[in-house]
Amino acid sequence: MSVQERKQRERADRERLIVATARELAEQQGWDAVTTRRLAERIEYSQPVLYSHFRGxxxxxxxxxxxxxxxxxxxxxxxxxxxxxxxxxxxxxxxxxxxxxxxxxxxxxxxxxxxxxxxxxxxxxxxxxxxxxxxxxxxxxxxxxxxxxxxxxxxxxxxxxxxxxxxxxxxxxxxxxxxxxxxxxxxxxxxx
Amino acid sequence: MSVQERKQRERADRERLIVATARELAEQQGWDAVTTRRLAERIEYSQPVLYSHFRGxxxxxxxxxxxxxxxxxxxxxxxxxxxxxxxxxxxxxxxxxxxxxxxxxxxxxxxxxxxxxxxxxxxxxxxxxxxxxxxxxxxxxxxxxxxxxxxxxxxxxxxxxxxxxxxxxxxxxxxxxxxxxxxxxxxxxxxx
DNA sequence: CTCCCTTGTCTAGCGGTGCTAGCATCGAAT
DNA sequence: ATTCGATGCTAGCACCGCTAGACAAGGGAG
Structure with missing residues (x-):
């Protein structure tokens, strides 16, 4: 059980990271600069990862x-x-x-x-x-x-x-x- | 001189057509639907023509x-x-x-x-x-x-x-x- | 310990965007 | 008739949001 819990926790952390990074990028350069590619690069994951957390x-x-x-x-x-x-x-x-x-x-x-x-x-x-x-x-x-x-x-x-x-x-x-x-x-x- | 004048007039007409078409398209389907390709197609000219009237x-x-x-x-x-x-x-x-x-x-x-x-x-x-x-x-x-x-x-x-x-x-x-x-x-x- | 299968991530690619370089054509002026 | 400049076109660039499908890592069953 503990393994699953850890994974869930890490997943939640990553989701927070995505939101925080998107927000940061938007404040720095505007929402137009928040592209899925740039966002993915900043969180150091590939694009599709974003879509496993959010619909789009x-x-x-x-x-x-x-x-x-x-x-x-x-x-x-x-x-x-x-x-x-x-x-x-x-x-x-x-x-x-x-x-x-x-x-x-x-x-x-x-x-x-x-x-x-x-x-x-x-x-x-x-x-x-x-x-x-x-x-x-x-x-x-x-x-x-x-x-x-x-x-x-x-x-x-x-x-x-x-x-x-x-x-x-x-x-x-x-x-x-x-x-x-x-x-x-x-x-x-x-x-x- | 009259030839140049006619050309100028036609050019002005086309510019008005572009604006009117853009507006119409935007009212019908929203500004997101107003792409340079769609707009060009509606006025029956190619995309680059738009850029000879407007910067973008x-x-x-x-x-x-x-x-x-x-x-x-x-x-x-x-x-x-x-x-x-x-x-x-x-x-x-x-x-x-x-x-x-x-x-x-x-x-x-x-x-x-x-x-x-x-x-x-x-x-x-x-x-x-x-x-x-x-x-x-x-x-x-x-x-x-x-x-x-x-x-x-x-x-x-x-x-x-x-x-x-x-x-x-x-x-x-x-x-x-x-x-x-x-x-x-x-x-x-x-x-x- | 090995095999399998699930879970998770990645690469590659689709159809679209705004915009532009460079070629072809057409018509006015010589 | 021939030159030459204006004008519109085809083709393509780099980027977008989003996704299919290959691939690796890891836990559970035998």
């Missing part, structure tokens, strides 16, 4: 996305926990969100820009994704305002953050006044 | 984007012109924006999601892009609120719309409550 490149992107969702939820909860009062909490949340997107562009892309084959906003949505949304909801729910559905409010606020994150990163919005835009968003959307 | 696929995407920007500006101005009062104008603008994104997903992608090699938010930004932003600004400027920079407000509002458009289209947001989210956005962001 898309599933590898999905794995990075799930990892990122977990980290993002942690980052957002840490930021809101350190802030006093609803207004400050929302501002901290927004900054944490945009900061994460800025610091981990490849992970953010895997989550919200690329097709990782994951289900969103459904019953079979993976737990990490649901939890990341829950982290948003916990903070934003308390500023939705009376008679406003908290989930819908959260979705709308999230969409606004997502728009800022992507347009800024793609050079569609000048980077300089980013902080100002966040302030405006929080001031107007959140009801103290 | 990216520039073709850029051409579709510019065309789309012009149309989008027209659509937004038409929508706002038909509405009475600032509040109604902003709501009409938002709906027109999202409607355009929904009806022309490939063009929207070319504009805001893909790399068409265009400069955004700079001096050398192509005129159609500047004009599309101007169309947003014309309407949104009047609801920015006192002491708030109109351009920055417009950028923020635009980002929110962009977030809604992309997340909805990617299945990250359920489609059902789209209208409700627009209402919330307009009510909260616009200052009557």
């Amino acid at each position: 490149k898309r599933e590898i992107i999905g794995a990075v996305a799930l990892q990122g969702a977990t980290e993002m939820a942690v980052a957002m909860r840490a930021a809101t926990a350190a802030a006093d009062g609803p207004r400050a909490r929302v501002a901290a949340l927004a900054r944490a969100y945009l900061d994460f997107a800025e610091r981990n562009p490849a992970v953010y892309d895997a989550l919200f820009q690329l097709d990782g084959g994951l289900a969103y906003a459904q019953e079979d949505t993976p737990e990490p994704l649901k939890d990341a949304f829950a982290a948003l909801l916990e903070c934003l729910g308390e500023v939705a305002g009376d008679g406003v559905d908290q989930a819908l409010f959260t979705e709308t606020f999230w969409a606004a953050l997502h728009g800022l994150a992507t347009l800024t990163r793609a050079g569609r919005l000048p980077r300089e006044d980013a902080e100002w835009r966040v302030e405006l968003l929080v001031d107007r959307l959140a009801i103290v | 696929k990216r520039e073709i995407i850029g051409a579709v984007a510019l065309q789309g920007a012009t149309e989008m500006a027209v659509a937004m101005r038409a929508a706002t012109a038909a509405a009475d009062g600032p509040r109604a104008r902003v709501a009409a603008l938002a709906r027109a924006y999202l409607d355009f994104a929904e009806r022309n997903p490939a063009v929207y992608d070319a504009l805001f999601q893909l790399d068409g090699g265009l400069a955004y938010a700079q001096e050398d930004t192509p005129e159609p892009l500047k004009d599309a932003f101007a169309a947003l600004l014309e309407c949104l400027g009047e609801v920015a609120g006192d002491g708030v920079d109109q351009a920055l407000f417009t950028e923020t509002f635009w980002a929110a719309l962009h977030g809604l458009a992309t997340l909805t289209r990617a299945g990250r947001l359920p489609r059902e409550d789209a209208e409700w989210r627009v209402e919330l956005l307009v009510d909260r962001l616009a200052i009557v």
Whole structure:
């Protein structure tokens, strides 16, 4: 039995290595540079090994996305926990969100820009994704305002953050006044 | 002289044909299906002809984007012109924006999601892009609120719309409550 | 201890991609 | 009529995601 266990462990290790390497490569040179050939070379195995762990490149992107969702939820909860009062909490949340997107562009892309084959906003949505949304909801729910559905409010606020994150990163919005835009968003959307 | 003129005209026609065909193909089957081979076959020329008009696929995407920007500006101005009062104008603008994104997903992608090699938010930004932003600004400027920079407000509002458009289209947001989210956005962001 | 068979990995290759070098053809100008 | 430049073609490069099939290593049965 112990032999099988060891093999299973080694296999799990290798899977983690694949995901970590894909993520690293994507952050360094963008997802376009993450080809199965390059990835295989970096983990020092041949291409087909990747396909014994994942159905294809898309599933590898999905794995990075799930990892990122977990980290993002942690980052957002840490930021809101350190802030006093609803207004400050929302501002901290927004900054944490945009900061994460800025610091981990490849992970953010895997989550919200690329097709990782994951289900969103459904019953079979993976737990990490649901939890990341829950982290948003916990903070934003308390500023939705009376008679406003908290989930819908959260979705709308999230969409606004997502728009800022992507347009800024793609050079569609000048980077300089980013902080100002966040302030405006929080001031107007959140009801103290 | 007339011979050269005729040739120039035919060349311009062919360039328009390339852009129109690329757009059509992208709307029908997505940008992934727009390969230089397929595109060449549809216009009934060989691949290298494409490269005598455009540097590469990216520039073709850029051409579709510019065309789309012009149309989008027209659509937004038409929508706002038909509405009475600032509040109604902003709501009409938002709906027109999202409607355009929904009806022309490939063009929207070319504009805001893909790399068409265009400069955004700079001096050398192509005129159609500047004009599309101007169309947003014309309407949104009047609801920015006192002491708030109109351009920055417009950028923020635009980002929110962009977030809604992309997340909805990617299945990250359920489609059902789209209208409700627009209402919330307009009510909260616009200052009557 | 030897044989077999499973398990795991690799090499090689398929059909596709964006893009380009170099040849052939055609038409205008001499 | 002949030259010559413009123009579009065929063929091919290096790369992509993915997979079939050969091959070696290792544990279990006799």
